[in-house]
Amino acid sequence: MGDSGSSARKGRRTARAAGTVTLQMVADAAGVSAASVSRILNGTATVSDDKRAAVDEAIARLGFVPNPVARGLAGGRTLSVGVVTQAIDSPFYGGALRGIEDTLGAAGYSPLFVSGRWSAAHEARCIEALRSRRVDGIIVLTGRLSDSALATLAREVPVVVTGRTMKAPHLAALDFDNCAGARLATEHLLGLGHRRIAYLSGDLKHPDGKDRLRGYREALAAAGVAYEPALVMPGDFTEGSGLASVEQLFASGQPFSAIFAANDQMAFGAGLALHRRGLRVPQDVSLVGFDDLASAVYSIPPLTTVHHPVYEQGQLAAQAMLLLLAGETPTLALPPPRLIVRESCSAPRASGRR
Amino acid sequence: MGDSGSSARKGRRTARAAGTVTLQMVADAAGVSAASVSRILNGTATVSDDKRAAVDEAIARLGFVPNPVARGLAGGRTLSVGVVTQAIDSPFYGGALRGIEDTLGAAGYSPLFVSGRWSAAHEARCIEALRSRRVDGIIVLTGRLSDSALATLAREVPVVVTGRTMKAPHLAALDFDNCAGARLATEHLLGLGHRRIAYLSGDLKHPDGKDRLRGYREALAAAGVAYEPALVMPGDFTEGSGLASVEQLFASGQPFSAIFAANDQMAFGAGLALHRRGLRVPQDVSLVGFDDLASAVYSIPPLTTVHHPVYEQGQLAAQAMLLLLAGETPTLALPPPRLIVRESCSAPRASGRR
């Protein structure tokens, strides 16, 4: 079929958008074959300089833009990677998404964001949808799927997962030391003289929730302070649960002089509960959060919290994915947690056993 | 070529992933042509019931999932729509993204989120990227592009834009009555007895910013209260600008008894500035925000604000896009603004002219 796809054919179909410039048109304009243009575009093979120049010129002149859809069909790569979050509007994940978008975008990849809605089942469905879209890789931000499910997934497509430590082929885990962070926060309170420190736990089915509780307990143990289960309130990382937990705490009659919340959102809820009781932070009760959300700086009072480098985490996750895609084995690590001291903590009141 | 694409060919390529089930396989299994399977999948034509049953069975048995990439190439549709935000991690846009994701997903479409980074130039680049990905439509959440630029874009691909009122073919604008919302907030303060109401303006280049200022002025005028330019502080919708504005306000020596911030984030910053001065909300100064972010309920004190139905806005934007894609002309409208009265406002203090 010598017809080099030029000009008008039989005029049958019009699936092609009007002003679309195809690779074949570039080839014709440059007087080379389509294969060569493709090779130049992808650096697949060495091409003589004069042809390359002619092709570059034609590309510029015609304003050719490769079609990722066709590229995906032919090459089996879509230059897109799926990103699974729990909720796309979570203030916690936001920064990570930005980091991912920035890093992936710079490499020519596009992120496909989906929300797992805090359910392993929905998460699995999302991943199915992403796979059907033929994403080249999948980044899971602290998902609910089991390690083995992820390892299985990684056999089919490169996977990067944050918030846990695990090893598997074609999988990179990017963990943040939540335990050390929680220790930092608890030690801060301990150092201020607090002994009865309530802990507002996050979802304990969530790895972050588990590790942070562990850090709290470790710090207590290291300081020789007895662990008091009645001071640990279950929660789910939402403001509402923080508020409810503190109210339960009061109802239980357990005395406490400080509260460590497993994340900032719960700390905000706790702050409101305290406010409702007419208690001031930090004069009456000290409060520490975790994550260092953007809004923590502007809470009243500004919240002392553990900084979680979410943007960097997003960048690193994307870099790890890029490495995996290139066939390499990434060995990236997140910076250690830092405590950001603001204004929500002070020494416990001398009087009373609040 | 009677070769019905069955089993092993010459084993040349392996772009096809291992366990991939193609439409052709389904056709073979059901004893019909690929065309019929396609027709059944898309409801393109009437197919006899027995064939349909056979195909359905084969699809279920083989676990066939259509390949959107191939579908995009052949049909010219990718079942994906681009969504342009200013920042994907903005607490304001978050809810809208969720609404879009939910509604689009239910219809089989996938959203492609990109961040315009508050710059018209970057926004234009993002749209280019989306177009090169062959999205079927583009939703712009209160972008910075000019109306005419959007109208031009709409000639090539269906467009839904929020935050402005405009008319153009293949374009749906979904405006929220920011002006009425701002009036509501200002009237509330006025009704409480406030006369010197400071206004923390958002970005005035942003349509939302313009309209909200207008609402503030209209309410003032309607109440016969003189507009005082010195009480209007420029801002940019961030917490930091809210804080800075209030500090400037104090520096200027202008008396005021209430503050209306053009969005909740600025209200939070204002709250902190007040706190730093030892002023209490609402006893010393009343504070009203705009948007009703999720965190407004948990701020201290809970913020009185104008509810902006962002989630519904996302849903409606997606619905409008779906309609546009179906060749219809959507006529959807957002609910009118409502004032959410919480605890950040009270009557001005009788004494003093603060």
Add this chain to the structure above:
DNA sequence: TTGTACGCGTTATCAC
């Protein structure tokens, strides 16, 4: 109603 044949735009393989 159903099958045939072709095309969507690109990449990969093979032969030169």
Add this chain to the structure above:
DNA sequence: GTGATAACGCGTACAA
């Protein structure tokens, strides 16, 4: 090095 050519998986105009 370079050019044909065959996929990639599906949609659809046309013929039957």
